[in-house]
Amino acid sequence: MGILExxxxxxxxxxxxxxxxxxxxxxxxxxxxxxxxxxxxxxxSLTRRIIKRLDPEPPLLELDVTSEEHLAGLADAVREHVDHLDGVVHSIAFANPETALGGKFLTTPAEDVKTAVHVSAYSLVSLAMACKPLLGPGSSVVGLTFDARQSWPTYDWMGVAKSALESASRYLARYLGPDGIRSNVVAAGPLETIAKKAIPGAESFNEIWAQRAPLGWDPRDLDPTAKAVVALLSDWFPATTGEMVHVDGGLHSTGA
Structure with a gap:
C-alpha cells in the first residue's frame, strides 16, 4: 500500500x-x-500530450490562476471527477525574463512586478481558497520554492515573488490550521526544468551547488524534490505546517 492510497x-x-x-x-x-x-x-496542449505517459491518464483541468472565473468554477470542475481533495500541489510561477530577471531588478516596470507576485505568490492563496470547499481535516497544500531568504544572482523579482510565496504559505498555515488543513513549501535546489531555462544566467546556480552542496547535487534528478512533496501530501507529517522543507543537497546549511 502506498502512502497516498x-x-x-x-x-x-x-x-x-x-x-x-x-x-x-x-x-x-x-x-x-x-x-x-x-x-x-x-x-x-503540451500538458494534454505529456500526461498520456501517466497510467492511468489523469483528468486535465483548464485553470488560469489569475482568472476569477476559472477559480470560481474549479471546485465544480474537480467534482466532475472526484467528490473531494486530500491535497493540492502549487507548481506555478512566472516572471517576464526580458524585464524582471537576469540582472534587471532596478529597472523592472511595476506592472511586471505585479504579474510576478500575482502568478507566483498570490495564486497559492487563491488556489487554496478555490479548493477549500473540497478539503477537509488532514488535507495538505504544498508549494514549490527556491529558498528566497537571501538574494540570488539573476533571480531578481522572482526571488521577491518566492519570498512572498513562502510567507503566504505560513499565513495559510495560520488561517487554515483550525480546519485541519496543512500548508508547507519545498525549497528545491536548481533543477533542469523549463522554468529554470527561462532564467537568464541560471547556469551559475549549477556551479554554486557543485561547489557547496554537502551531499552533492544532480540538477537532472527530480525525484528527491518530488518525493518530498509527496511525503508532505501524505499522513506522515500530520503536525507539520508553515514549514519550508529544503531539498537542496544541504546547501542552505553552508556558508561561503
Whole structure:
C-alpha cells in the first residue's frame, strides 16, 4: 500500500515530463493517489500530450490562476471527477525574463512586478481558497520554492515573488490550521526544468551547488524534490505546517 492510497490530489502546473509537477503526479499515482492535473492557455496542449505517459491518464483541468472565473468554477470542475481533495500541489510561477530577471531588478516596470507576485505568490492563496470547499481535516497544500531568504544572482523579482510565496504559505498555515488543513513549501535546489531555462544566467546556480552542496547535487534528478512533496501530501507529517522543507543537497546549511 502506498502512502497516498485512497487520496485525491490536484497537481497544478504540469507542463512537460521534465517538470517537478509531472514527477510529483507520477510518484503520487505510484503511491496510490487519484491524480488530477491542470494548466491553461497554449501550455494546455503540451500538458494534454505529456500526461498520456501517466497510467492511468489523469483528468486535465483548464485553470488560469489569475482568472476569477476559472477559480470560481474549479471546485465544480474537480467534482466532475472526484467528490473531494486530500491535497493540492502549487507548481506555478512566472516572471517576464526580458524585464524582471537576469540582472534587471532596478529597472523592472511595476506592472511586471505585479504579474510576478500575482502568478507566483498570490495564486497559492487563491488556489487554496478555490479548493477549500473540497478539503477537509488532514488535507495538505504544498508549494514549490527556491529558498528566497537571501538574494540570488539573476533571480531578481522572482526571488521577491518566492519570498512572498513562502510567507503566504505560513499565513495559510495560520488561517487554515483550525480546519485541519496543512500548508508547507519545498525549497528545491536548481533543477533542469523549463522554468529554470527561462532564467537568464541560471547556469551559475549549477556551479554554486557543485561547489557547496554537502551531499552533492544532480540538477537532472527530480525525484528527491518530488518525493518530498509527496511525503508532505501524505499522513506522515500530520503536525507539520508553515514549514519550508529544503531539498537542496544541504546547501542552505553552508556558508561561503
Amino acid at each position: 485512497g487520496k485525491n490530489i490536484l497537481v497544478a502546473g504540469v507542463t512537460m515530463n521534465t517538470s517537478i509537477a509531472y514527477r510529483v503526479a507520477e510518484i503520487a499515482q505510484r503511491e496510490g493517489a487519484t491524480v488530477l492535473v491542470s494548466n491553461f492557455g497554449r501550455a494546455l
